[in-house]
Amino acid sequence: MKRIFVFLITGFEEIEALATVDILRRAGLNVQTVSLTGERTVSGSHGVTVAADMLFEEVPFGEADLLVVPGGTPAYDGHEGLKREVLAFYEKGGKVAAICASPMVFGGLGILRGRRATCYPGFEKYLEGATLCTDLPVVVDGHVVTGQGPGLTVEFALTLVELMAGRDKRGEIARQLLVG
Template identity: 50%
Template sequence: MSRVYIFLADGFEDIEGLTVVDLMRRAGIEAVTVSIKETREITTSHGIEMKTDRVFSETDFSDADMLVLPGGMPGTKYLGEHQPLTGLLTEYYAKGGKVAAICAAPSVFAKLGFLKNRKATSYPSFMDQLDGAETCEDPVVVDGNVTTSRGLGTAVPFALSLIAQLMGEEKAQEIAESIVYRG
């Protein structure tokens, strides 16, 4: 079974983070939510209080098949400032691991140098922060081991793309049909 870690900080965009978790779990992927705080309690950008599956400092990521960052503010800012997370992302990316980010979160990848000479997208007001990338307005962009997406309105195609990368296009189509998604 594939294992994906989705990193959450206070102020993450609810739909961008939880759509990925929901659709991956429907596909049979072990989608693990991870708080970057020292507690499992997180408050979303719209004030929903929730608990993550794990806390960053107590998690071994050596079995990861993909690392995912949802957007939202100030969640993206907190993710980008969390040095243990940026260190993990850098090490994982350097080994060719699959990384994905949506909305404002591709800006974290840009700051880490992941988007240099790659095609990428993000939330419109963050496009100018994608230094070194060939930016576009596609809903989801996959360039090598890096996937980026635009925002809440592209959360379903983003999640389906991640499923296709891990389990194949047929599984992604099966999940799309099961949720009555017509992209």
């Protein structure tokens, strides 16, 4: 079964992380949250505390099919272990996704060079080498997905459903959510 890992760090954007996890799980996908803090409990940017499924050190990256980095804070860009694993996974052809401020992680790693991408307004300068598509809520370019921000999380997550489970499953989940 496909394995998806969604990373949490202090100050993560709750909507982007939790709605994405919720929607992917509704699609029957195997999604696990991963704490980057060294503790299972992680606090989001609006004080919502979440118990992660596992710690970063426990992630079996070799079993991953998709890595998702929600936004809310540039702190993701300071986690060297995350950046190392995201780059290694991407270089092996793995699917990666980031929303809001977190496409900056991909930009700094060179993942967006020559690719179309979007992000939260004001973070465009970090998308090194990307063709900016900031008028689009979600951009898929090859095996890289980027999204703009909290209010567009449902579209971001449904795009990931389509990427991982197909267009029919996306439609099914969208109908359940009353968005399609």
